[in-house]
Amino acid sequence: METIGKSIIRKEALDKVTGTAKYTSDHLSLPMLHAKMVISPYAHANITHIDLSEAWKIPGVRAILAGEKFPLTGEEIRDRPPIAYDKVRYCGEVVAVIVADSPAIAKRASSLIKVNYEPLPVVNSPNQAYENNAPVVHENIDSYERIKNVYPEVNTNIANRTKIRKGDMELGWQRTEIVVEADFSFSPSDHAAMETRCVIAEIREDETVVITSSSQSPFMIKKLLHVYFHIDIGKIVVNVPLVGGAYGGKASVQLELIAYLASKAVHGRKVKILNSREEDLITSPVHIGLDATIKLGCSRDGVLQAAEILYLFDGGAYSDKAVDISRAGAVDCTGPYRINNIQCDALCMYTNHPYAAPFRGFGHSEVMFVFERTMDMLAKKLKMDPIELRLINAIKPGDTTPTQLAVNKSNVGNVSECILKLKKIMNWDEGSIKQVSNTKVRSKGICCTWKNSTIDPDASSGVTLTFNPDGSINIISGVVEIGTGTKSVLAQMLAEKLKMDVRQIYVQMEVNTKSTPDHWKTVSSRGSFMAGRALLNAADDIIRQLKDLTACILRCSKVDLEVGLGKVYLKDTPDIFLNIKDICYGYMYPNGNAIGGQIIGRGTYIQRRVTYLDPETGAGNPGPEWTVAAQGIELEFDLLDYTYNVIRAATVVDVGKVLNEKTALGQIIGGMSMGISFAGRETFQFDQAGRILNPQLRTYRPLRYGEHPKYEVEFVETPVIDGPYGARSAGEHGLIGMPAALANSLSAAAEVDLNQLPLIPELIWKTKEGAVDDSL
Amino acid sequence: MSLSEGMKHQFYLNVNQEERSVVISPSDILLSVLREQLGLTGSKPGCYNGDCGACTIDINGTPIKSCLMLAIEAIDKNITTIEGLKDTPIQKSFVEHFAFQCGYCTPGFIMNCNALIQKHPNASDEVIEEWLESNICRCTGYKEIEEAVKSVLHSNK
């Protein structure tokens, strides 16, 4: 391979180090108005009165949106007013929007809006939401419009229940000799992308709606604006420039709806809305929380026999993507093991918390934390090495998944090899725990992970290729450049395919839904796979056209021709050729006659043979392929004060094929960093009334420089047969196992089961020392 | 000097070695003026609260969070933004070491690193850490940033 695998520098690199890279909020324009939101300080309350009179007195206020009933929104269940009406259901919910001449005027006016609330009882956790006598967050869930495969349960807080019923539980428990049961919980947290969400909306005279947004889902914005507001879909144009970090959080369509309504309120004038950091953390959708109960059993030889699991996902006040996240949690409800008897209920619960967006890993880091922590508890009870237990049970070709799909080498990769490599990296044979001083121990913890992608069965991607007159090529793809470097990897794939210099390939970074072929959403690590397949099809398309034309000009059969190095040449006589630059815009004979015309490549890809899940058993083909990994953490733990330092973090992941080494490493390491941060420190702190106490980056604290461990990453390459160059998805997989690995390592060090997140010293202290000690 | 409320005043700011005319109110934040009046959008808003470092610029050789400074405080000072850096070793090093992904925190990081390199060409690990913990990067695990800044510092040795 010439180009694939090499660490080619991303195409937009220079723009990003010189400050010329443009993100949504960098678009400035004089006639633009600015919107500012008023958000609820209550988690659950009736809105009894809104007084706008003082706000209207501020010169420069052009519109105020409040107390108006707009169409309900939501991807699976239409349960969410874009601006609260009558009631607020989470702290941070939008109550009013002001449109004004400048951000400062809008802000000033927003502080003058007076809203009266009548507080209601608060549902402050999924466990509480699940109780029989819990307050109901949505009284009339049955009245909401919804898609086909979602099952809200009337008069409860259950937005959806996904059932996994595999094998024979009775038999499973009969064969079980060792069993562990445990409860887990963690609160919602956030993506905290450095670029806060921003949208610019305008409605032109011909009713064309133009949206510019920091989004992972330009095509979904287009579709949903049509569905929610009945705008002709052809009259919606969505632009997405570079996006400053997303991690799933910008896949949800939320701020776009508000920007559209705001523009509509000022007769279509251009309106910009930029989330403050506080709004970006709590008003826009967040990272899901979870309460879980699990019972896991094995026979004395360590073979897993039965798993019974209840996942209560904290969907928050509105269901939106949370239903789908809970479904994904059900699909891969265990670790990557052969387990013949599984019963799992994954519920999407309504609570009075901010609602959930996808988060890197899409339910998997959450579920793996529960399952892989339980695996360690089981290993301990069994007195078996946790690595050994995992090796015994690792899923292999021919085994079936929780959704009863028989896996093969191509779609599941090689878990065992990941485990064995990790064992070596972690120096596991030297022991997993070591006292290093009177007060400190060094401890290691590991886990396994897997993730399939449960995006829509008919999700698709398209790519267009156009030539420049010098034979260089432009790639036009609907993948959003959110930082993953996917579009540059597409250029690498094309360079490989056409045997070209990658510098001769240009990439259109921005997406415009009118001129860019649809790419479902830039999520679920599907960019390289789906757009890659579409791109290779588009390349085949131009190769075919080039050969057709050349065959005519060189008077030969097209099967004798080869494309590469900027030429179309005879395979057996390469010195007979045409330069691509001389034919890509048509070929002209010496007398002026021309044939051919410009060559445009097109390619598409649609997911293959993915099915919906059976509503009673969950059986079905949930997605294209799994990426499996084994991950570990080594840390130093202080036995006196329960603080710790993560010394190193390791990942062995089966990526099928490394397309760009440093880009792949960056994705894995970046994911690990985010996972360590989520597991070790990030959470929203809710008070009794469901109010969020830490909506700023000085109190919500992502990992900073110097707090990072040493990272060690190794790749396994078991190709996925239908992937581009054999590559699997890899964008999320560094993150997924970090919570479990950290918790396993700390639980071993502290000699206590740590089944909550985040793993701050106070949690360890509390778990360790149990009840409140007043003697201090 | 005194400026009255609600009035806009014309001033000159020395930005990237150019005299730039701005019309500002006393309460205008430097970050907003750089972006909205001068079109220097390389400095990024991430929190307007001094927490994230994405808006870091250089004032007289010192990194400053431009969201924590009034524009009028910057009069008579030498302001350098990311747009004022051309072909510096740290920019090249960031590219070569893959020290960014989404790129949003990058201008702030580079401005801080650049000032660090000028002030402490032989900075120890502790000093690097003390300086760089002022900025948040959410994409990388800081490994590549560490490599990028150290490669420039070590080439000084």
Added chain:
Amino acid sequence: MIPFNFEYYKPSSIHEAVQLFQRLDTEEKQPIYYSGGTEIISLARINILYTKAIIDIKSIPECNVLHLEKDQLVLGACLPLTEIEESNFYPLLTKTIQEIADRTARNKITIGGNICGQIFYREAILPFLISNSQVVIAGIHGIKTMPIQQVFHQHLHLKKGEFLVQMITEKADLHLPFISIKKRQQWDTGYPLITVTAAKKPSSSFIENSSNQSLTNYERIQIAFSGLNPFPYRSEEIERDLNQQHLSLEQKVDLATSHLPEPILDDFEGSAQYRKFVMKNTLQHVLSTLEVQ
């Protein structure tokens, strides 16, 4: 972004500043003195602070003094924290303020701003509380210099129109054996669970026993806290506990922890019970470290 406008003044003398304040106050402009301004900007943004006029005191020469005189260190209120750190005349102060916010922010945060801030940690005051320090305050009636113990109780007690000009510390106190610890949950920057600064100061007292009186020299621990309560303070009672010569280290710490002023902060940084636990560990660390110094 600040959602309101204000007038901006940048006086070049103390006299001009206090005059301005008086005039603006008469005009009901709710004037405030502005030094680094980081807290003013961030609180104004979220409508916690409001003013119609700010008086930027950074051009007043006295507020920018940084020098070690014959027997005292003088620090102007408008010195950025990092400038004080770099000069490092008072290592305990350096160590303490190095943990405030982050370095880039400390290029703007000034010592006067931190001491007079609304955000209640105000850790820059701790080293002054446990040394012989004086505070220079300017007001409409002129300049006064007062021992810190007289004017700092939880916060600096300034009368309307007064502002902090300088902090003065006895040279003899600048290089005492010290320790300064900031404890956070699991991160290296930001607000503390608790911050403790302590120094060991030579002292003497008469010890009486049955036969005679003797003057005994010993080293007295002086200690101040932030984060335990919503204000920084130095506690005589805790100092007495920790200086009980006849007690073991553990006994001293137990005694001191029983005298922590209630209620202990219970917030998103940590529960009150956990803070007590951390406090106890930290005090043990402080004592054992100072013992060997």
